[in-house]
Amino acid sequence: MLSYLTMPEWSPYAVGIGIGLLSCIAFVLSDKPIGCSTAFTRTSGMLEQLIRRRSKVRDMAYYRQFVPEIDWEWMLVLGVALGACTSALLSGEFRLEWVPSLWAATFGSDHLPRLVTAFCGGVIMGFGARWAGGCTSGHGISGTLQLAVSGWLAVAAFFASGGLTAYIKYGLGG
């Protein structure tokens, strides 16, 4: 048992079954599908409250829907970071890395271009996730497993434009 916990990698099928079962557990214990992207909305609202009047921020239509406070999904995202950290520490895979190797092979190992690109990609993705009403977890896993029309449409759109963008980013350059 302990040797499984220290393994660097599990079969993707074992991981997938685990995530599927975890979705069932979330429905039973919390009456909620697993999702991640609203946590970022709530965080942005909490940060905006630090620089603007709290009541002004809370009065915005979107923040009335997603009140800037810590909720179930926010704790879930925090848990994701802690769980991944624990797993990586157990397998000895935890290390600070600034530039992923696939990136470095094409665009070089300078930190700044990667950080700027990651920030820009993050802005587009954060905006798009909230526009679509969910991300690869909320739509891609929880939506599809509920056979939700929105989930299947979203996941098709994610991978269609993601594939095309990745092709432009790497494929055209060789």
Added chain:
Amino acid sequence: MFSALHSNRPLQLVIGLGIGFLFGFLLQKGNVTEYDVIVGQLLFRDFTVVKIMVTAMVTGMIGVHALRSLGLVQLHPKHGSLGMTLVGGLIFGVGFAVLGYCPGTIAAAVGQGKMDACVGGLTGIIFGAGLYAHAFPYLSRTILPRGDFGAQTFPEMFRVNPWVIIVPLASALVGLLYWLERAGL
């Protein structure tokens, strides 16, 4: 049935943290905290992401609908429209490929020490989500309501028992995984 549990807010926060912990543990063990693996999937060079997602879909689809048949859970399909789900999804995909993580895997990547995820990506997502909050009043008047299809599921849309869809769909998805393995992908 579990309404007392569901309305216990402090306990729910602990449960959320616990479920997240296991989710993050699985994501890290599945290697999807790696930029190379996620972008590799989008380039059709590495199928780890599809294998994990499809297996989770099949397991969860059968599990959640079985629990629902037993009256233990309720579904919560998201509301959608072409203007919202399709357009937003296409924007998301661009960011997904540029960043190389998604909102769930980025939290896991940060936990594993990926500094590009932490310093670049995480701040970007929070900023992007904040921008959306400001754009929302305009978008909700213009693009979002286009092609509204409600919070529907396919069984509701086709007026069939969910298992009429689940059995062939789950079989097809397992077939896809089998084919990926056979093809050595």
